Amino acid sequence: MCMKRINLTSVAAGAWLLLLSCGQAGTGTEATNATVAPAAADSAQPVALPTPRREKVLTAEEQQALTPDQVIASLKEGNERFVRNDLTARDHSTMVRKAVLGQYPKAVVLSCLDSRIPVEDVFDKGIGDMFVARVAGNFVNEDILGSMEFGCKVSGAKLILVLAHESCGAVKAAIDNVKLGNITAMLTKIAPAVKLSAGFAGEKSSKNDAFVEQVAKANVTNTIETIRAKSPILKEMETKGEIRIIGAYYNLQTGEVIFL
């Protein structure tokens, strides 16, 4: 919540606050953040207002009414708000209480473990909006596939988004063929993307950012193909148009998500 130095003695400001809390909070609409602060009637100082808050969690009816393309548009619009530092304010304590009744998320996002990617924030989403699976290198295995099937077939999500990112340490380790504990076995899941990038024209090393990006994007392609090959349930849902399975690439420097 973005409440900054509100002059509560101002009748005008108080009335405006009341209007906001009654008229806009809890509508569940997105991209409604107010950025204009009116001046108080009795002061030359502008009064900063709290941004309208989202208190509503998705319902079963709202989830069912969404199309996969609408979910993609929602994620793109959310990322645009993230990039311009205009995240929707959320009343988390209210949303926690409302979400206890059930969950009807619109998407499953498979992200890397990387701590620099706060997935819900990246898409300006909150409690109950998305399933988020995370593993270093954003690949799938039996457990992640089962989680995706739960998210889509059982819980009604309309989109699977495989989210890679710039300067991925797991991808670099796969390129370097690192051997260390359980990391060794984990990297075998990313190794196919290194092979797929064998035709790269240039230095094929983890020090070459362009090659690392090439492998990260090949890993997205390979992951999506693996989802289709190893999950008949998700492939059938995609064929019927019930879900879409797509990839994206997160730019660490700007926060922008490029949909592939």
Ligand SMILES: [Zn+2]
């Ligand atoms: Zn990573």
